[in-house]
Amino acid sequence: MEIRLNTDSNFTASEAFLEKVSAELTKKLNRFSEYITTAEVFFGDENSGKSGTHDKRCTIEVRPRNLNPEAVTHFADTVDHAFNGAVDKIRNLLDSRIGKLQNK
Structure with missing residues (x-):
């Protein structure tokens, strides 16, 4: 699974933060790794410094093999909370989509 990390112009992320996010996403989506070709994470700050x-x-x-791409968004007070909320949402979505495939 390839992981791409992006930030908008209002958000600056350190290399250490991006490495942490990549490792955490790999760990949290590990059980779906045979189904996912690419996962892309976008971070942003809606209030631009305020x-x-x-x-x-x-x-x-996420781009699962032989399926349409799926995306989720989560808003929070901190970037860590936003990331964790988005990871929970994408895991639930993948559980549903891939679970249906496995039941066929």
């Missing part, structure tokens, strides 16, 4: 609630965004898009 503080606010639920202004950090994380979108995760």
Whole structure:
């Protein structure tokens, strides 16, 4: 599974943060690794430097083999919470989609 990480112009991420995100995503999606070719993570700050609630965004898009791409987005107060929320959503979505395939 290839992992791509992206940030918008309002969000700057350190190399250590991006490595942590990549490792965490690989770990959390490990059981789907035979089905997913690519996972792409997009981070953004909706308020561009101003503080606010639920202004950090994380979108995760996965491209499963022989299926259409799927994406989820989660907003939170911190980037870590946004990432964790998006990971939970994509895992639930993949459980549903891939579970249906395995039942056929």
